[in-house]
Structures are given as structure tokens and as C-alpha cells.
Amino acid sequence: MRTICFYFQVHQPFRIKPYRFFDIGDDHYYWDDYSNKSIIRKVAQKCYLPMNALLLDMVNHYKGKFKVSFSISGVCLDQFEAFAPDVLESFQRLVATGYVELLNETDAHALCSLTSKTEFNRMVEGHRAKIKRLFNGYEPKVFRNTELIYSDKIGAMVAELGFEGILTEGAKHILGWKSPNFVYQNSIDPNLKILLKNFQLSDDIAFRFSNKTWSDYPLTTDKFVKWINAIPQEQEVLNLFMDYETFGEHQWAETGIFDFMKYLPEAVFRHTDFGFSTPTEVVRGAKPVSKINVPVPISWADEERDLTAWLGNDLQNEAFTKLYEMEAKVKKIDDPEIQRDWNYLQTSDHFYYMCTKFFSDGAVHSYFSHYETPYDAFINYMNVLSDFILRVKIKEKELEALE
Amino acid sequence: MKVLMFGWEFPPHISGGLGTACYGLVKGLVHHKQDIIFVVPKLWGDEEPLADFVNASDVVIDYRERKFKKIWKNLTYLEVSSFLVPYLGPDEFKKYTDYAIHDRTDVDESVFSNKFEFSGKYGKDLMKEVSRYALVAAQIAKSKEHDVIHAHDWLAYPAGIAAKEISGKPLVAHIHATEFDRSGETVNQPVYDIERAGMQAADHVVAVSHLTRKIVIEKYGVHPDKVSVLHNAVLDSSIIKSDVRKKVPEKIVTFLGRITFQKGPEYFVEAAKKVIDRDPNVRFVMAGSGDLLNKMIERVAELGMGTKFHFTGFLKGKDVDDMYAISDVYVMPSVSEPFGIAPLEAVRHNTPVIISKQSGVAEVLRNAIKVDFWDVDAMADAIFGLLHYDSISKMFRELGSEELKKLKWEHVAAKLVTVYDKLHKEQP
Numbered sequence: 076m077r078t079i080c081f082y083f084q085v086h087q088p089f090r091i092k093p094y095r096f097f098d099i100g101d102d103h104y105y106w107d108d109y110s111n112k113s114i115i116r117k118v119a120q121k122c123y124l125p126m127n128a129l130l131l132d133m134v135n136h137y138k139g140k141f142k143v144s145f146s147i148s149g150v151c152l153d154q155f156e157a158f159a160p161d162v163l164e165s166f167q168r169l170v171a172t173g174y175v176e177l178l179n180e181t182d183a184h185a186l187c188s189l190t191s192k193t194e195f196n197r198m199v200e201g202h203r204a205k206i207k208r209l210f211n212g213y214e215p216k217v218f219r220n221t222e223l224i225y226s227d228k229i230g231a232m233v234a235e236l237g238f239e240g241i242l243t244e245g246a247k248h249i250l251g252w253k254s255p256n257f258v259y260q261n262s263i264d265p266n267l268k269i270l271l272k273n274f275q276l277s278d279d280i281a282f283r284f285s286n287k288t289w290s291d292y293p294l295t296t297d298k299f300v301k302w303i304n305a306i307p308q309e310q311e312v313l314n315l316f317m318d319y320e321t322f323g324e325h326q327w328a329e330t331g332i333f334d335f336m337k338y339l340p341e342a343v344f345r346h347t348d349f350g351f352s353t354p355t356e357v358v359r360g361a362k363p364v365s366k367i368n369v370p371v372p373i374s375w376a377d378e379e380r381d382l383t384a385w386l387g388n389d390l391q392n393e394a395f396t397k398l399y400e401m402e403a404k405v406k407k408i409d410d411p412e413i414q415r416d417w418n419y420l421q422t423s424d425h426f427y428y429m430c431t432k433f434f435s436d437g438a439v440h441s442y443f444s445h446y447e448t449p450y451d452a453f454i455n456y457m458n459v460l461s462d463f464i465l466r467v468k469i470k471e472k473e474l475e476a477l478e
Numbered sequence: 479m480k481v482l483m484f485g486w487e488f489p490p491h492i493s494g495g496l497g498t499a500c501y502g503l504v505k506g507l508v509h510h511k512q513d514i515i516f517v518v519p520k521l522w523g524d525e526e527p528l529a530d531f532v533n534a535s536d537v538v539i540d541y542r543e544r545k546f547k548k549i550w551k552n553l554t555y556l557e558v559s560s561f562l563v564p565y566l567g568p569d570e571f572k573k574y575t576d577y578a579i580h581d582r583t584d585v586d587e588s589v590f591s592n593k594f595e596f597s598g599k600y601g602k603d604l605m606k607e608v609s610r611y612a613l614v615a616a617q618i619a620k621s622k623e624h625d626v627i628h629a630h631d632w633l634a635y636p637a638g639i640a641a642k643e644i645s646g647k648p649l650v651a652h653i654h655a656t657e658f659d660r661s662g663e664t665v666n667q668p669v670y671d672i673e674r675a676g677m678q679a680a681d682h683v684v685a686v687s688h689l690t691r692k693i694v695i696e697k698y699g700v701h702p703d704k705v706s707v708l709h710n711a712v713l714d715s716s717i718i719k720s721d722v723r724k725k726v727p728e729k730i731v732t733f734l735g736r737i738t739f740q741k742g743p744e745y746f747v748e749a750a751k752k753v754i755d756r757d758p759n760v761r762f763v764m765a766g767s768g769d770l771l772n773k774m775i776e777r778v779a780e781l782g783m784g785t786k787f788h789f790t791g792f793l794k795g796k797d798v799d800d801m802y803a804i805s806d807v808y809v810m811p812s813v814s815e816p817f818g819i820a821p822l823e824a825v826r827h828n829t830p831v832i833i834s835k836q837s838g839v840a841e842v843l844r845n846a847i848k849v850d851f852w853d854v855d856a857m858a859d860a861i862f863g864l865l866h867y868d869s870i871s872k873m874f875r876e877l878g879s880e881e882l883k884k885l886k887w888e889h890v891a892a893k894l895v896t897v898y899d900k901l902h903k904e905q906p
Binding site for chain 2: 095096097099100101388389390392393394396397448450453454457458460461464465
């Protein structure tokens with residue numbers, strides 16, 4: 076049976092509060108509790124709570140025939156614990172049905188896969204432990220890296236950690252004539268299966284759903300299953316990957332996005348030969364067609380599907396380099412606050428805010444940034460990082476004094 | 479002597495150094511028993527009562543006066559180029575225009591009205607205000623008795639010229655900054671034209687430094703005999719004690735000013751890199767905003783010193799004092815600075831200063847290190863030296879504050895009075 080694999084990304088960063096030069100060396104709390112809490116609450120009302128309720132109904136209604144998967148970043152889980160225990164509970168209920176799969180990622184939704192294997196392993200382990208603690212001993216089998224960033228090397232690291240599969244973008248420049256609707260293998264370790272996002276059909280839902288200038292507006296379930304049916308018979312898997320905030324936050328409830336999802340399974344069952352599976356089921360069930368070569372990292376961002384949204388300019392590279400220069404020192408320090416800040420400072424969003432790519436017409440990027448300009452984002456981050464470096468230095472000296 | 483003085487701003491409502499300088503000068507003149515009629519486009523009512531203040535917005539113009547018609551005719555050309563703003567880069571310009579638009583609700587713009595409500599800002603109707611200001615000046619010159627006319631910077635030159643045309647009294651044009659300082663070689667022609675007309679019409683030109691005097695002579699073709707130098711002074715030379723303590727272990731080197739071409743911020747960034755390469759235990763701070771800010775941020779990132787070089791944005795009030803107080807070295811690398819009062823403020827905070835040779839203040843401050851603005855190696859050396867060799871900074875601290883005590887507005891005013899006397903006597 077052919078199958079649809081839904082994966083939703085759930086992530087919110089710990090945003091940094093306005094932090095001035097005068098605060099360096101004095102104020103060691105960087106996080107904007109007020110706005111982090113209010114954003115979590117706002118998204119909870121618009122998306123997490125209503126959509127989780129809908130999915131729970133659907134899963135129960137179809138008795139195991141409808142399935143989805145989530146990746147909930149560790150920093151997001153931390154914020155659910157602090158600000159939205161009701162949301163956390165609703166996710167726990169979903170996972171407890173047995174038809175909702177959780178994926179493993181880096182705890183802080185970080186970019187460490189690009190620079191440090193030890194930090195990457197630590198972050199994956201951190202997230203795995205958090206999931207185990209919060210979801211009744213649950214153990215993920217499939218991995219998804221921050222922003223679907225993937226390369227042959229990253230795949231090999233993931234395989235080494237015992238994962239059976241990984242999710243990434245079906246980037247055109249990687250696939251060429253190949254279709255994303257098959258299961259592939261990592262080119263270094265073929266034991267690791269690769270699921271590729273069908274960005275055409277995924278983005279029809281995630282980005283274009285309410286776009287009135289789109290020639291296919293409005294998107295109905297009938298139209299969507301027609302496109303699904305157009306997929307050649309031998310292609311077995313349709314991977315629909317998107318931000319969970321698509322439902323109710325990026326696409327407001329008024330657009331009809333909830334109803335679309337509500338009626339989609341029925342339309343699929345009635346008009347197509349597709350079913351629904353979780354990533355683990357796909358990885359275990361489908362036969363991989365070939366290896367795929369990805370020497371240079373790809374991601375799911377922007378037209379380029381590369382890393383330039385996070386590491387594309389001098390500001391980002393400077394912040395990134397200076398942060399990871401601290402790794403070895405931080406590892407020696409046994410201090411919960413330093414460790415927490417080290418985690419939270421790695422979240423990819425901080426680097427995304429510094430992106431100047433779309434400075435001129437910055438629609439997508441400015442939607443996701445609370446800074447007026449990328450320069451403001453850089454200054455604020457660097458002030459915080461400077462204070463963090465000072466704290467690490469002081470702790471380092473304390474350690475030396477002990478020895 | 480009764481002095482009819484035209485300014486553009488007066489404390490506490492100021493946006494730049496011009497208002498502060500006018501305030502100091504008026505105070506000094508009052509000390510020497512001069513009567514001042516001080517005209518500003520807009521009075522706020524909380525100015526210190528040092529002079530007979532005239533609010534240009536309150537002056538009723540008698541349009542039947544034949545002489546006014548002539549002035550008016552000469553002035554209409556100014557209104558054409560209304561989108562000119564001196565002193566401001568594009569960013570600030572936008573802020574000021576927004577501000578000016580929202581701030582000016584009760585403006586009566588009719589050409590035929592006999593009163594004009596000035597904003598007194600550097601807004602988008604600046605040229606219009608400058609020309610109206612001149613018309614008002616003519617009315618004041620007719621109704622207020624005076625012996626000499628004194629106009630501060632180009633905004634007030636048309637006013638000075640108009641007043642002179644009515645009363646025939648000698649005109650002093652005071653140069654606080656020229657268009658060449660503000661814009662480099664790409665000058666705003668209409669602004670230059672007004673400056674030149676003012677200097678040419680003036681019986682005497684006063685420049686705030688020898689540097690500025692040279693520009694006045696070379697670029698505006700004013701006869702050297704007509705130009706004298708009156709350096710600015712400080713209102714208060716006492717040392718400011720601060721209980722602010724810096725919270726970082728490193729030494730702090732500071733740039734504080736508008737981040738624009740004129741102030742030479744890029745040379746500070748390059749010098750910082752050279753210092754950090756030799757001594758990582760230093761932090762650099764660039765305080766202020768301006769059209770080159772983003773370029774500076776990018777350059778700092780490119781040089782990889784983002785955790786050692788900080789930007790504070792625009793500072794005001796106590797933050798400025800705190801910034802001076804926690805600084806170990808203050809640098810003013812201006813490309814062209816007619817005077818530059820900020821280093822003197824730094825001295826008042828006991829902070830050693832490095833100033834560019836291309837600044838007027840370098841002519842009066844001996845206990846400072848002076849470098850060419852473009853010589854980043856020398857600048858880096860000077861920063862390194864002041865940070866590491868305590869004896870120089872100690873000496874600067876002791877002698878600098880002594881020097882400051884000599885820079886009094888009374889002394890400046892005394893010299894100005896001799897200029898007035900001479901002009902008064904030479905009058906036919």
C-alpha cells in the first residue's frame with residue numbers, strides 16, 4: 076500500500092531580551108520570559124491546543140488508520156513545562172494513543188551538526204532523555220535535524236547513534252531527475268534510510284493554502300487528492316513535512332485549514348490507494364531505491380535550500396564561530412545555569428534573525444523575527460555572548476584555583 | 479552694546495552642539511554686560527532668562543513695508559529646495575521629518591498670513607523656515623534697537639542679512655560648522671550658497687577654530703583679514719565624579735558621536751582591530767547612531783571581533799555620562815570637525831582622550847594624543863599606550879582638568895566684545 080507520512084515540526088526558541096552593553100558583566104539572565112511566555116500562550120490558543128484536539132479526534136475516529144509524527148524541540152518542551160503544561164499534556168495524550176510518533180532532534184534546535192560531533196551527540200542524547208522523561212519512556216527511532224539540515228556526514232553521525240532513518244528536504248539540486256517519493260539510503264552508511272520532503276505538495280498546504288493570488292486557490296481536499304492520484308503508481312511514499320504552526324498560526328483558522336485536515340483522510344481513503352504511516356513504519360516497510368549523495372549540507376529553507384539563512388553573512392559567521400569557540404571550556408564547567416545558557420544560545424533562530432538575505436523585501440524572515448533589523452539582532456546576541464564568555468572565564472579560573 | 483542675535487536653537491531644546499555653544503556665548507556676553515536680543519524660530523518658555531528672547535513665531539510681519547517686499551522677493555528661491563537637512567544623515571532625517579510632521583499640527587502655512595509658526599527643528603520644511611525666519615528678522619530689526627547683528631550658522635544667515643538690510647548695522651557671521659565638514663566634498667549647493675552669501679555679506683566672520691577659518695578663506699573666498707578665530711569653551715570645567723563602576727574586567731575604549739562620514743567611525747573600527755590583535759583584554763564601544771552604523775557592524779563582524787566591540791545605539795542623558803565615566807580612553811577620529819566639544823566632556827570625566835588633528839578642539843587641548851584621522855596605526859599605538867602606560871593617562875588626567883579651567887566662555891566673550899567694539903567704531 077502506498078502511504079502518506081505527515082511530520083510536523085514544533086519549535087519555539089528562547090528569545091533573548093533586549094540586552095545592552097551596560098548589562099555585560101552585570102546581568103546574567105538573558106531570556107525574555109515575558110515575550111516567550113506570551114508567544115507560547117498565543118500559539119497554544121491558536122494552534123497547539125485546537126490542532127492537538129482535532130488530531131486526537133481523528134486518530135481515535137480512524138482507529139489507527141490515520142497517523143502523524145512530531146518533532147518537538149527540547150527548548151520548546153522546556154517552555155511547555157514552564158508556560159503551557161496544558162499543551163504538554165495534550166501532546167502526551169496524542170503519543171499515548173500509539174499512532175503518533177515522536178522524532179529525535181537536537182535538544183536546542185541547534186546547528187551543532189555542522190561544527191561539532193561531540194556537541195551534536197550530547198544534544199541528541201539530551202533530547203532523547205527529555206522525551207523519555209516526558210513521554211512515559213518513549214524512545215524515538217527516526218531522527219530529524221534542525222531545519223532538515225542534512226549531508227552525507229551528518230547522516231553517518233546519525234546512523235552511528237543507532238537511528239534507522241532521517242528526514243530531510245527533497246531539494247531539487249540533490250535529486251535531479253529522481254523523485255522524493257521513494258525511500259533512499261545514506262551514501263556512507265546504507266543502514267540509514269532517508270525520507271525526503273515532497274516540497275511541492277507540502278508547501279501547497281504550508282505556504283500557499285490561503286494565498287488568493289495562487290492559481291489553485293482555494294485548496295480543497297478534492298483538489299489535493301487529485302494531485303496525490305497523479306503521483307506515478309510506482310512511487311510509494313508521500314512525505315508531507317511542515318511546521319506545526321501552519322495550522323492556526325501561519326494559516327489562520329478562518330482560512331479553513333482545520334477543516335481541510337479534518338476531511339483529508341476520508342478523501343484520501345475514498346479516492347486513492349494511499350494510507351497513512353509514521354516515519355518508522357515507512358523506514359521499516361518500504362524498500363530503498365538507491366543511495367543519495369549530499370556532499371554539501373542542504374536544508375528546507377528558502378529557494379536555495381542551503382544554509383545561508385543561518386550562516387550566510389559575516390554577522391552570522393562571527394556569532395557562530397565565537398559561540399562554538401566556547402565549547403571545550405563550557406564542557407568542563409559543572410554549573411546548571413551555564414549549561415542551560417550554552418544550550419539556549421545555540422538555537423538556530425538567533426542566527427536566522429541576523430540574516431540579511433531578504434533585508435530589502437524581507438517578508439518571510441521578518442515574519443519570524445522580533446528584531447527591527449538583522450543588525451539589532453547581531454548586537455543583542457553579541458552583548459549576551461560577551462557576558463556569557465566572561466562568566467565562563469570566571470568559572471574557569473575558579474576551577475584552576477581548585478586544582 | 480546691544481546685540482541682535484539670530485540662532486536656531488537654545489537650551490534646553492537642542493538637538494546638537496549649536497544650541498550649547500550659543501548658550502555659553504550668551505552667558506559670557508552677559509558677564510561682560512552686553513545686552514542680547516536672542517531670536518529663535520520657536521521659544522518653549524523654559525529657556526534661562528539670560529537675554530531678551532524673541533520668539534520668531536510670535537512676530538507679526540507688516541507686509542506693506544516696501545523694504546520687506548524686496549527681501550521677500552530675494553528669499554522666495556529658497557523654498558524650492560525644501561528637502562534639505564543639514565547635520566543629519568538619511569536615517570535621522572526620516573526620524574526628524576516624522577517627528578516634525580507629527581509635531582506640527584497648528585501650522586498656518588498661508589503665504590499671506592502675517593505670522594508664521596516655526597517648528598524650530600531640522601525638518602523637511604527647513605528651507606521654508608529659513609526664508610520665513612529672514613522675513614521675521616527684518617521685522618525685528620525694524621522694531622528693536624540694536625548696535626550689532628550676530629548670526630549663528632547658515633540657518634540664521636538669511637535672517638542676519640535681512641536684518642542688516644533694514645537697520646544697516648554691522649553683521650557678524652559665526653561659523654560653527656560648514657557644509658564641507660558635514661558632507662565632505664559632496665556639498666549641498668543651496669546650503670553652500672547661503673553660507674557663502676552670509677559670509678560675504680558679513681562685516682566680520684568668526685570661526686570656531688583655525689581649521690574652520692582656513693576653510694572659510696579657501697572654500698568661501700572670504701578675505702583673511704575679515705576672519706578671526708574664537709574657540710568654543712565649556713560651561714562647567716569641574717571634574718564630574720561618578721559612582722558608576724564598570725562591570726567588565728577589561729579596559730574600555732569609546733567612540734561617542736554620530737556614526738557618519740564626518741566623525742570617522744571606520745578609522746576607529748580599524749584601529750580597534752589592531753589593538754585587539756595585540757591585547758585581547760580590551761573592549762571597544764561605539765555609542766551613537768547614524769547612516770554608517772550598519773556598515774560598521776558588518777565590518778566588526780567581518781574582522782571577527784564581535785565579542786570585543788560593542789554598539790550601544792543612541793545614548794542620551796545619564797547614559798552618556800555613564801559611558802564617559804566607565805571609559806578608559808575616549809577617541810574622536812573625526813575627518814573634519816570644526817570644533818568638537820565631546821573630548822572636553824571626556825576630560826571632565828577624567829578620561830584620557832585621543833583626537834584627530836583634523837578637529838578644532840586639537841588647537842586648544844594640549845593634553846591629548848593627536849593623530850591624523852586616517853592613520854589607524856598611530857591611533858592603535860595611542861590607544862595601546864594610554865591603556866598600558868599609566869603615567870601618560872595619569873598626566874593627562876591631572877593636566878587636562880587644569881587646561882579645561884582655562885576654557886571659559888567669559889574669555890571667548892571678551893574677545894567677541896572687542897570685535898563688536900571695532901565694528902561699531904568703523905561704522906560710518
